[in-house]
Amino acid sequence: MQVSQLKVANTELPSQEELVIAFAKKDIQGLFEASSIYASWHLSDYNILLLNKEKASELTLELETNNVDIASLESLPDISKPGVALFDMDSTLIEIECIDEIAKLAGVGEEVSEVTERAMQGDLDFEQSLRQRVGKLEGAPDSILEQVRVKLPVMDEAELLIDGLKSLGWKVALASGGFTYFSDSLKETLGLDYARSNQLEIFDGVLTGKVLGDVVSAETKAEVLRELRDKYGIDKSNSVAVGDGANDLVMMEEAGLGVAYHAKPKVVEQAQTAVKYSSLGGVLCILSASSVIQQIKK
Known part of the structure; x- marks a missing residue:
């Protein structure tokens, strides 16, 4: 940087x-x-x-x-010392909500996107809403996942931000209520140190409408941040969390600095600081x- x-x-x-x-x-x-x-x-x-x-x-x-x-x-971190930055994925590191794009290809776009918006605003329980939305994908071919992945739009200046953090010796990770099919790809593309998200169940090339294992919840994201700090011996004051939805607030509270990025009003109000107009370079x-x-x- x-x-x-x-x-x-x-x-x-x-x-x-x-x-x-x-x-x-x-x-x-x-x-x-x-x-x-x-x-x-x-x-x-x-x-x-x-x-x-x-x-x-x-x-x-x-x-x-x-x-x-x-x-x-x-709550400004000391960037002369090691740190860790944890990001949400959908509408933060990438420009889209993956489940909405999958749903469009599965023919249930409108009903799923409406639930997504309410969940991000904090009007619905995230885990229940995710299972509800994934349930609507039952019977869709898994090939639609690849159709979304190949066009995955990385957020403007994501590379600038991540390269800047890595030049400081910081660890960079994502924790998402989205899906491994996309987060694993993004981890490789952006050179992230760690990624955790949900795994869609697929049987015989078809989505079953279920998520395997526990859902990555708001609390899970905070746990990921604690785990990364413990693993790398980083003080809480030198941890940053960036997200846009209500399910990112617990993660932000667990960080030394929580940044609301182009976020919902509820998130902007509760986060320590916000980037409203700039691209991801604003975090830098x-x-x-x-x-x-x-x-x-x-």
Whole structure:
């Protein structure tokens, strides 16, 4: 992860609780009073500002109008030390909800996508809703899985984010309520260290409408994060969880930093910070503040 063009305007930093960063793929300096800016820098195509939290909060509506992200730094990891990042898959590392795409090919698209949306909003129990949706796939040929996999759209800047994390020596993993057919492929494509998701039961080339074993639930995702931290000897404060749905909230609470990515309103409200407008590189923007603050304090 390479920070460039760092310009420090004020070396007298308040506590991190009193700081935020703003970031976007355009010049945003003119939106803020010069006195509220402590530093500016670039990361890839992003312009990033380190700001006084109170003064930045006065511009919330204007920043939203201009699609500028603001992120709290209260729980910022120390990226100079080893860490682990755990991601949701559907609508986070990839652009789609796999089960919705499978359902379309199986001829039950509308009824399944409606249940998916309600589950992601937190209106339905995730495990029950997943079994209900998978049940509607009974009798469909397993060849439809490959039709979805070959067109699997990786989220914009996923490679940038994962390569950046790995350059820091971090471990990168995914835990998903989706399916192994796709998560195993994504693990290989993106070079992830670990992946866990659900396995669809297939018999004689046909989906049975069942999931093998226990469903990867919200609690399972949190357990995966704990297991990875224990395995690699990483402090909770240096763990990050990124997701978009209500079933990602427990995982985020288990992390030192939980990031809601293009998430449902309930998730944005409860997560420690959020990326609303930027691509996945926005997560790197947040983490880069750790390096910048350390440089300023030297």
